[in-house]
Structures are given as C-alpha cells and as structure tokens.
Amino acid sequence: MIRAVGLRKSFGEFEAVKGIDVDVRRGEAFGFLGPNGAGKSSTMRMIAAVSPVSGGELSILGMDPAVDGPAIRGRLGVCPQEDTLDNELNVRDNLYIYGRYFGIPKGEVNARVDELLEFVQLTEKAKAKVEDLSGGMKRRLTIARSLVNRPDLLLLDEPTTGLDPQARHVLWDKLFRLKQAGVTLVITTHYMDEAEQLCDRLVVMDKGLIVAEGSPLALIREHSTREVAELRFGVAEEGAGHEALAEKVADLGERVEVLPDRLLVYSDDGEEVIAKTHERGLQPVAVLVRRSTLEDVFLRLTGRTLVD
Amino acid sequence: MSLEQRARLVGLPLGEGVGRQFDYWMTVYKRTWQGSIISSFVSPFFYVVAMGVLLGGFIAGDPAELEGATSYLAFVVPGLIAAHAMQTGVGETTYPVMGLIKWNAVYDSMLATPLQVRHVVAAHLGFVGFRLMTTCAVFMLVLAPFGVFETWWGPLLAFASQVLVGMAFACLVYGFTTRLRSEEGFGVLFRLGVFPLFLFSGAFFPVSNLGPVGEWVAKLTPLWHGVNLSRMFCIDEVDWSTAAVNVAVLLALVVFGWFWSVSGLTKRLVK
Numbered sequence: 338m339i340r341a342v343g344l345r346k347s348f349g350e351f352e353a354v355k356g357i358d359v360d361v362r363r364g365e366a367f368g369f370l371g372p373n374g375a376g377k378s379s380t381m382r383m384i385a386a387v388s389p390v391s392g393g394e395l396s397i398l399g400m401d402p403a404v405d406g407p408a409i410r411g412r413l414g415v416c417p418q419e420d421t422l423d424n425e426l427n428v429r430d431n432l433y434i435y436g437r438y439f440g441i442p443k444g445e446v447n448a449r450v451d452e453l454l455e456f457v458q459l460t461e462k463a464k465a466k467v468e469d470l471s472g473g474m475k476r477r478l479t480i481a482r483s484l485v486n487r488p489d490l491l492l493l494d495e496p497t498t499g500l501d502p503q504a505r506h507v508l509w510d511k512l513f514r515l516k517q518a519g520v521t522l523v524i525t526t527h528y529m530d531e532a533e534q535l536c537d538r539l540v541v542m543d544k545g546l547i548v549a550e551g552s553p554l555a556l557i558r559e560h561s562t563r564e565v566a567e568l569r570f571g572v573a574e575e576g577a578g579h580e581a582l583a584e585k586v587a588d589l590g591e592r593v594e595v596l597p598d599r600l601l602v603y604s605d606d607g608e609e610v611i612a613k614t615h616e617r618g619l620q621p622v623a624v625l626v627r628r629s630t631l632e633d634v635f636l637r638l639t640g641r642t643l644v645d
Numbered sequence: 646m647s648l649e650q651r652a653r654l655v656g657l658p659l660g661e662g663v664g665r666q667f668d669y670w671m672t673v674y675k676r677t678w679q680g681s682i683i684s685s686f687v688s689p690f691f692y693v694v695a696m697g698v699l700l701g702g703f704i705a706g707d708p709a710e711l712e713g714a715t716s717y718l719a720f721v722v723p724g725l726i727a728a729h730a731m732q733t734g735v736g737e738t739t740y741p742v743m744g745l746i747k748w749n750a751v752y753d754s755m756l757a758t759p760l761q762v763r764h765v766v767a768a769h770l771g772f773v774g775f776r777l778m779t780t781c782a783v784f785m786l787v788l789a790p791f792g793v794f795e796t797w798w799g800p801l802l803a804f805a806s807q808v809l810v811g812m813a814f815a816c817l818v819y820g821f822t823t824r825l826r827s828e829e830g831f832g833v834l835f836r837l838g839v840f841p842l843f844l845f846s847g848a849f850f851p852v853s854n855l856g857p858v859g860e861w862v863a864k865l866t867p868l869w870h871g872v873n874l875s876r877m878f879c880i881d882e883v884d885w886s887t888a889a890v891n892v893a894v895l896l897a898l899v900v901f902g903w904f905w906s907v908s909g910l911t912k913r914l915v916k
Contacts, residue, residue: 419750
C-alpha cells in the first residue's frame with residue numbers, strides 16, 4: 338500500500354525527515370511513533386499526497402504522488418491532527434459537501450452520510466453546528482468525513498490527542514472495526530497504549546529517522562525486559578542518594594534507570610529483584626512490579642528529555 | 646515524463662473540480678444571503694439619493710464639465726457602481742480568503758481530496774464573480790428609474806464592465822491575501838489602496854480636475870478603467886478605442902491576478 342525508500346522532507350535548511358524506509362501492507366494497522374518534532378506529521382503529509390517529497394522514493398497504492406496526486410487522494414481517507422471541519426456548517430453538511438469534492442453523485446453521498454453518521458453515533462447531531470460539538474464528537478465527525486469516499490487507506494494523525502478516556506475508547510472501537518472491515522490504517526501517535534491497542538506493526542521515529550521497527554511485542558522483547566521493578570526510596574534530596582542506591586542494585590537487572598523519585602530495574606523477574614533488594618538490607622518505601630510496556634521502549638529509544 | 650503521465654499530472658479538468666465545490670459555495674451563499682439582501686438594495690438606494698440627487702442638486706449638469714453627462718447623478722452613480730464593485734471584490738478576497746487558509750482550514754481539507762489549488766481558487770473566485778453580478782445588478786436596477794440610461798444595450802455593457810473591474814480587484818487581492826501572514830496587512834491595503842482609489846479614480850469628479858500629472862496617475866489605476874467604462878456605457882458617450890484599452894487593462898489584471906493567486910496559494914498550502 339505504501340512503500341518508501343530513503344524518503345526525505347526538508348523545509349529550507351531544516352530536515353524534518355532524513356531518509357526513512359517504510360513498507361505498509363494491505364489490511365494492516367501501521368503506526369508511526371515518536372516525540373513531537375520526530376517527523377511523523379511531515380511523513381504523513383507526504384503519504385497523503387499533499388506535501389511534495391524532497392528526496393527518496395515514495396509510492397502510495399502503487400502510484401507516484403508527484404504524478405498521480407489527485408488519483409491517490411481520491412482513494413485515501415485523511416484525519417488530520419487539527420480538526421479541519423467547517424465550523425460554519427452543520428454536521429451533516431460537513432460530510433455531504435466533503436463527499437461532493439470526491440465527485441460522488443448526490444444521492445450516493447446522501448446515503449453514505451446517513452450510514453456514516455450512524456457509524457460514528459452522530460445521527461442525532463446531524464443538524465447541530467460543528468462548534469457546538471465536544472472534542473470527541475468532532476474527532477468522530479472528522480473520522481466519518483475521512484470515510485466518505487470509502488478509502489482503501491486511512492491516515493490518522495494523532496487521532497485521540499486531547500480526548501478524554503471515554504472518547505478515546507469509543508474511537509479505538511471504531512478504528513478496530515474499520516480494520517476488521519479490511520481498511521489499511523496508518524496512525525501516528527505519542528500514546529503508547531494507543532499504539533499497543535491498534536497497531537500490528539510500528540516504527541519509532543526520532544529526529545527524522547526510524548530508530549526501531551516491529552510489532553509492539555517484538556519491540557518490547559528487543560528493547561526492554563519482560564518486567565520492570567520500580568523502587569521508591571525515601572531519599573530526601575535528588576541525585577546523590579539515588580545514584581549510590583542504584584549501584585547497590587545494579588547487578589539485579591539488565592539495566593537500572595535513575596529517576597528523580599525512583600529507580601527502575603529492568604529484569605525478567607521483578608519479584609526476584611524486590612526480594613533481593615530486601616535481602617541486601619535496603620528498605621524501599623514503595624515497590625511496584627509491572628510488565629514492560631511500549632512506553633519503556635519509547636523512552637529508552639528517544640530519551641526522557643523534553644523536546645519542546 | 647511520458648505524455649500519459651503529463652495528462653495525469655493535470656488531474657481533474659478545471660470545470661469538473663469547480664463543479665464539485667458548487668454545493669459548498671451554495672451553502673455559504675444560503676447562509677448569508679438573507680443578511681445581505683436588505684443592505685444590497687438599501688445602500689445603493691442611499692448612494693443614489695444622497696450623492697446623485699441631493700448633492701447633485703448643487704452641481705450644474707454641464708456635459709462639457711462632466712465627461713458628457715447631463716446631470717451629476719448620471720455622472721456619479723455609474724462611477725460609484727464601479728467603485729462599489731471594487732470594494733465588493735476586495736472585501737470578498739481579504740478576510741474570507743484568510744479565514745479559509747488560516748482560521749477555518751477549509752482549504753486544507755479541500756486539498757486533501759482530489760481537488761487541486763487551481764480548482765479551489767477558481768471556485769472561490771467564481772463565487773466572488775457571482776456576488777459581484779448580484780450586487781452590481783441590484784445597483785443598476787436601483788438606478789434604472791432615475792432616467793440615466795440612454796440606450797438599452799449600454800447598461801448591459803456597463804454591468805459587464807463593473808463585474809470585470811470587480812474581478813480584476815478580486816484576483817489581485819486574492820493573490821495578495823495568500824501571501825499575507827496576518828490580517829494586519831489588510832488595514833494597509835484598505836487605507837493606502839482601496840480608500841484613495843475610491844476617492845481619486847474619477848468616480849466623484851472628472852480626473853481632469855486633478856491637473857495633468859494627477860490625471861495621468863489616476864488613469865494608471867485599475868479602478869479608473871472600470872469607472873470610465875461604466876460611465877461611458879451608461880450615458881452612451883462611448884469612445885471605442887478608449888474602451889478597448891480599458892477592457893484590455895482589466896482583462897490583463899484578471900489574468901495576472903489568477904496566476905498570482907494560484908502560485909500564492911500553492912506556496913502557502915502545498916509545502
């Protein structure tokens with residue numbers, strides 16, 4: 338569905354995407370993960386055939402976006418990061434008018450609009466103004482809009498950013514159903530739980546490059562341990578105390594990470610780490626054993642430093 | 646690139662792309678027409694009464710002084726309509742265009758579909774053309790009972806000239822707006838562009854009153870060409886060679902403005 342080789346995007350001097358290889362297959366849900374400024378959105382805009390490629394090769398649905406932009410866009414659904422709904426129009430008109438842009442006949446658009454309103458549970462809001470909708474409703478409407486041309490490939494740029502947990506789960510449910518129906522999904526997100534929920538395969542991007550690639554499970558296996566033991570000590574001052582404690586437990590796991598308020602010991606058996614910690618006469622005030630998540634992988638690969 | 650690839654690069658035919666946006670602009674119009682219908686009749690009427698009849702009552706209707714018009718009413722209103730067309734053209738391509746680029750991101754959503762920049766620009770300018778036709782037609786209808794028109798065909802050509810001058814401004818200002826980052830630039834455009842043109846391009850007084858240099862400068866402004874055409878046709882004092890120059894200048898501005906607008910919006914949104 339998508340094939341990129343050495344794909345690059347620059348804005349003047351700034352290189353947002355510095356040569357990435359991506360291969361997305363039919364029917365899968367593919368994720369781009371990365372911190373802000375990693376180049377996810379620039380990549381998505383190139384895939385959406387709205388942003389010209391600066392270098393490398395890109396083929397979407399077997400076509401070259403530089404030549405077949407309109408034909409590609411006709412078969413894509415795009416759910417952009419910022420809602421681009423028309424606030425002046427009501428819910429129904431937003432869908433209807435958008436469908437007309439694809440050249441779908443009026444009767445056909447009307448039928449699809451009814452169907453889509455039902456699918457995203459907005460039938461009762463059909464006559465409501467967009468500005469009166471909640472954030473979650475607007476996102477659902479944007480997703481409905483992106484489906485009006487029955488796309489083969491659906492691009493979702495941070496689909497659930499800014500939504501409350503209820504709204505996110507409703508949305509995930511809708512996306513999951515689309516995937517079941519055979520729509521290929523490409524998702525960017527910086528929510529790890531979202532990526533674990535939705536993506537069959539993903540790449541982690543950082544500073545314009547792909548730093549890891551695989552299924553969520555494979556990535557955890559490759560870049561983290563099975564479990565993480567979190568040890569919280571009653572150390573008053575940051576820094577020195579923790580560093581010394583970290584040395585004492587360093588051999589208990591594959592890796593120890595020192596955070597201002599706790600130590601993370603990466604190990605395949607978290608309980609054992611805790612038992613041994615106690616054996617050594619150390620008294621953490623709180624302990625927690627949990628499974629490694631994609632978030633551990635993500636932070637390991639892209640660092641804990643704030644990007645902006 | 647092969648011929649077939651070139652053909653595909655062109656994408657949708659212009660008419661097809663514009664047609665697909667018809668429902669959008671129709672909806673926009675339906676939302677605003679009720680608000681505009683009153684003002685579109687009332688303000689022309691006020692203009693005709695205040696400037697043409699009441700102010701004109703103080704001015705001798707000497708054809709030698711008024712470019713052939715037999716009353717100040719017949720002199721001023723055809724020019725005013727051209728100026729009104731300019732203001733409509735500018736008004737429709739300043740804030741509304743910036744809104745769709747920046748505040749509402751509607752253009753972005755359009756360009757995510759098979760539509761291309763030239764379709765989007767053409768449909769919007771087409772809508773501006775429609776607005777110009779309705780406002781100028783209303784103005785001309787208001788003027789009709791005042792006995793200014795000398796022939797049946799003159800007013801039709803005057804109407805076409807008014808729409809043409811409005812479109813010239815719309816195309817130019819559209820291109821200007823696509824290159825503007827914030828709306829503050831509009832203040833400069835209105836104060837240093839539109840307002841002086843409105844006052845000094847021959848709508849209110851013959852440009853010969855400006856002196857030889859002033860007259861020459863005024864005749865270089867786009868609005869004068871529209872004012873001159875509108876007046877000549879309304880009062881049947883047509884100098885065809887001047888008319889040809891007027892039309893050619895305005896058409897050239899439309900063509901230039903069209904390319905300038907498409908390139909401006911492309912730079913702005915396709916990046």
